[in-house]
Amino acid sequence: MLTYTIRRLLLAIPTLLFISFIIFLIVKLSPSDPTAGLPLTIPPEVREQIRESLGVNQPVFVQYFRWLQLMVWNEPLHLIEGWTGWNVAPESTTRIISYQTRSPVMDLIMQRMPQTLWVVGISYIVGIIIALPIGIISAYRQYSWFDQLGTFISMLGFSVPTFFTGVLFIVIFAVNLGWFPSVYDTTHVVTDWDSFIVQLKQIIMPVMVLGLFNASQISRFMRASMLDNLNQDYVRTARAKGLTEKVVVLVHVLRNSLIPVVTVIALNVPAVFGGAIITEQVFKVNGIGQLLIIAIQSGDVPTVQTVSFIFAVLIVLFNLIADVLYGVLDPRIRYD
Amino acid sequence: MPDGGLPSVLDVKDLKTVFRTRRGEIHAVNNVSFHLEAGELLGVVGESGSGKSVTMMSLIGLLPMPPAEVRNGRVMFEGQDLLACNEDQLRAVRGARIGFVFQDPMTSLNPVFNVGFQIIEPLRKHMGLSKSRARARAVELLELVGIPDAARRLGDYPHQFSGGMRQRVMIAIALACDPKVLIADEPTTALDVTIQAQILELVKELRQKLGMAIVWITHDLGVIAGIADRVMVMYGGQVVEQGPVRELFANPKHPYTRMLLETVPSVTGERAERLQVIDGQPPMLAQSPDSCPFRARCPLAFERCEQENPKRVPVGPGHDAACFWDVDAGAPRDV
Ligand SMILES: Nc1ncnc2c1ncn2[C@@H]1O[C@H](COP(=O)(O)OP(=O)(O)O)[C@@H](O)[C@H]1O
Ligand SMILES: [Mg+2]
Numbered sequence: 001m002l003t004y005t006i007r008r009l010l011l012a013i014p015t016l017l018f019i020s021f022i023i024f025l026i027v028k029l030s031p032s033d034p035t036a037g038l039p040l041t042i043p044p045e046v047r048e049q050i051r052e053s054l055g056v057n058q059p060v061f062v063q064y065f066r067w068l069q070l071m072v073w074n075e076p077l078h079l080i081e082g083w084t085g086w087n088v089a090p091e092s093t094t095r096i097i098s099y100q101t102r103s104p105v106m107d108l109i110m111q112r113m114p115q116t117l118w119v120v121g122i123s124y125i126v127g128i129i130i131a132l133p134i135g136i137i138s139a140y141r142q143y144s145w146f147d148q149l150g151t152f153i154s155m156l157g158f159s160v161p162t163f164f165t166g167v168l169f170i171v172i173f174a175v176n177l178g179w180f181p182s183v184y185d186t187t188h189v190v191t192d193w194d195s196f197i198v199q200l201k202q203i204i205m206p207v208m209v210l211g212l213f214n215a216s217q218i219s220r221f222m223r224a225s226m227l228d229n230l231n232q233d234y235v236r237t238a239r240a241k242g243l244t245e246k247v248v249v250l251v252h253v254l255r256n257s258l259i260p261v262v263t264v265i266a267l268n269v270p271a272v273f274g275g276a277i278i279t280e281q282v283f284k285v286n287g288i289g290q291l292l293i294i295a296i297q298s299g300d301v302p303t304v305q306t307v308s309f310i311f312a313v314l315i316v317l318f319n320l321i322a323d324v325l326y327g328v329l330d331p332r333i334r335y336d
Numbered sequence: 337m338p339d340g341g342l343p344s345v346l347d348v349k350d351l352k353t354v355f356r357t358r359r360g361e362i363h364a365v366n367n368v369s370f371h372l373e374a375g376e377l378l379g380v381v382g383e384s385g386s387g388k389s390v391t392m393m394s395l396i397g398l399l400p401m402p403p404a405e406v407r408n409g410r411v412m413f414e415g416q417d418l419l420a421c422n423e424d425q426l427r428a429v430r431g432a433r434i435g436f437v438f439q440d441p442m443t444s445l446n447p448v449f450n451v452g453f454q455i456i457e458p459l460r461k462h463m464g465l466s467k468s469r470a471r472a473r474a475v476e477l478l479e480l481v482g483i484p485d486a487a488r489r490l491g492d493y494p495h496q497f498s499g500g501m502r503q504r505v506m507i508a509i510a511l512a513c514d515p516k517v518l519i520a521d522e523p524t525t526a527l528d529v530t531i532q533a534q535i536l537e538l539v540k541e542l543r544q545k546l547g548m549a550i551v552w553i554t555h556d557l558g559v560i561a562g563i564a565d566r567v568m569v570m571y572g573g574q575v576v577e578q579g580p581v582r583e584l585f586a587n588p589k590h591p592y593t594r595m596l597l598e599t600v601p602s603v604t605g606e607r608a609e610r611l612q613v614i615d616g617q618p619p620m621l622a623q624s625p626d627s628c629p630f631r632a633r634c635p636l637a638f639e640r641c642e643q644e645n646p647k648r649v650p651v652g653p654g655h656d657a658a659c660f661w662d663v664d665a666g667a668p669r670d671v
Contacts, residue, residue: 255446
């Protein structure tokens with residue numbers, strides 16, 4: 001298992017290099033100008049100088065390798081320095097700098113990461129917690145009214161896009177009922193009970209929107225996987241041993257059914273981050289997703305490149321985690 | 337009650353199980369009665385779909401309900417009627433007093449738990465053994481069914497065992513709590529011939545050691561001949577003939593049993609010429625059970641077989657058959 005993991009990690013390196021280069025080319029090919037957002041009064045010579053100083057006139061390969069060097073060497077060193085206080089990093093000029101804000105991209109990401117993690121993470125966990133029991137009961141009582149209702153709601157939750165449910169929730173719960181704020185205030189700090197309630201109120205709607213979507217998907221998976229297993233011969237054996245239905249279903253069947261579901265949950269983590277881009281936009285959560293959208297709009301190549309690369313890393317990483325989990329959960333799988 | 341006067345371990349009377357499906361009711365088990373004496377090995381034969389499995393599963397509530405429904409009958413076991421028991425009472429019988437071995441050892445064990453866990457489960461539940469006592473007993477059981485290096489193999493998963501070894505594990509699980517009755521539903525059908533013979537030997541040996549009664553389901557009369565005390569032949573959800581093994585093989589009275597015996601390849605080496613396949617289709621269990629289920633394929637059928645479903649009548653010592661035609665007299669029976 002360990003050698004397998006190491007081999008997969010090594011294999012991930014060329015994959016990520018390739019992905020990052022493709023992303024770089026695509027971002028570069030887009031006809032955007034980093035000086036387009038500057039005031040019109042700036043004369044063309046100055047604009048040219050700005051472009052020169054940003055390095056955008058250099059050959060694409062040179063720019064790519066410069067970005068790559070900063071990404072895999074300088075930035076990790078800065079990160080280590082930030083955590084440990086050791087003075088290992090080169091001068092602060094040698095970092096990936098955002099065209100738009102002129103500050104290091106990694107700092108922007110680090111500022112925004114907590115918001116995204118809170119909203120995305122909680123909604124994913126809420127989604128899983130809701131989905132698993134629903135999936136189990138739906139399968140055990142297949143075609144009951146509970147199952148029918150669950151099927152209906154998850155079809156809705158799965159097929160209606162989050163930007164629609166998000167706006168719908170805002171109209172109903174924020175505008176008409178006034179229960180929750182429609183904008184997520186990221187500067188809010190939790191210090192006591194009251195501020196915790198405020199935080200809870202503002203996080204409920206984005207979490208509900210994303211959680212509904214996640215729960216719909218996962219509960220379908222859980223149900224299908226349970227149904228697959230409930231008809232297996234080993235379930236009859238378990239009953240023939242005189243075990244209670246609780247043990248038969250929640251030990252024997254569930255343990256088998258969780259294998260594909262856990263894999264799907266792990267595989268879906270990057271997609272959930274991706275999906276959160278929309279939700280962050282709807283609820284004005286200034287997380288990673290919003291950073292990416294603003295960067296795209298203003299032609300901020302280093303930021304777009306870096307955030308996209310982080311998404312690519314997440315996808316590769318969680319693919320590996322899913323495979324490793326599969327091997328851990330299913331004794332029949334051997335990675336040798 | 338059998339002739340000897342001793343009470344039977346298991347006494348099934350007029351068992352009737354139907355499946356309700358969209359296309360109507362399927363009479364899978366139709367008024368089946370049989371008994372099992374202590375320490376006896378009863379062979380149950382019949383072609384696929386004749387209701388052997390459904391009969392045995394009906395006894396202790398292992399059928400999915402719905403679609404199955406046990407409509408009628410009485411199953412006396414250790415002084416109680418199993419059909420009148422609630423789920424809790426049945427669970428106390430299943431796996432403890434009545435053990436089950438199923439056909440396919442490849443799929444009958446849970447793939448994600450090691451075999452130790454799967455043997456220990458009933459021991460802890462029914463016998464209330466502590467973890468360490470249950471473990472020790474599990475090792476004993478694996479040794480009993482002939483698995484070498486038993487203590488080490490407790491931690492192995494089913495996929496690490498061969499088919500024959502897995503069936504041995506299944507037998508160990510079924511025997512874990514020292515049951516009175518072992519029901520083996522085609523336990524060797526999915527195995528190679530040599531492995532089949534080994535499992536048969538094992539069961540014979542275990543029966544001597546432990547003395548439980550066994551119901552051995554198979555569609556292979558050859559297997560039955562070597563192992564059973566008594567044989568029950570099923571067709572179309574009914575028992576068509578029943579008797580001591582020698583008597584039944586020497587004097588089959590039901591046309592279906594006779595045809596079955598003709599399809600068994602000769603033991604003396606005359607090779608497959610004698611192997612005939614029974615003509616005609618297996619019975620439609622969907623039809624209403626008020627005529628003989630075998631009439632459409634029966635060479636001896638006459639009008640009465642259309643109008644009535646024959647009851648089992650005595651045809652020899654401990655031997656009965658359900659047929660209107662008396663093969664010895666060559667004339668209809670007057671019952
Ligand atoms: N789940 C089910 N739903 C409907 N019919 C069933 C079901 N299980 C069994 N049957 C019917 O019961 C009949 C007897 O099946 P079974 O007892 O398994 O036969 P066998 O003698 O081969 O063990 C089959 O022919 C089938 O039509
Ligand atoms: Mg069967």
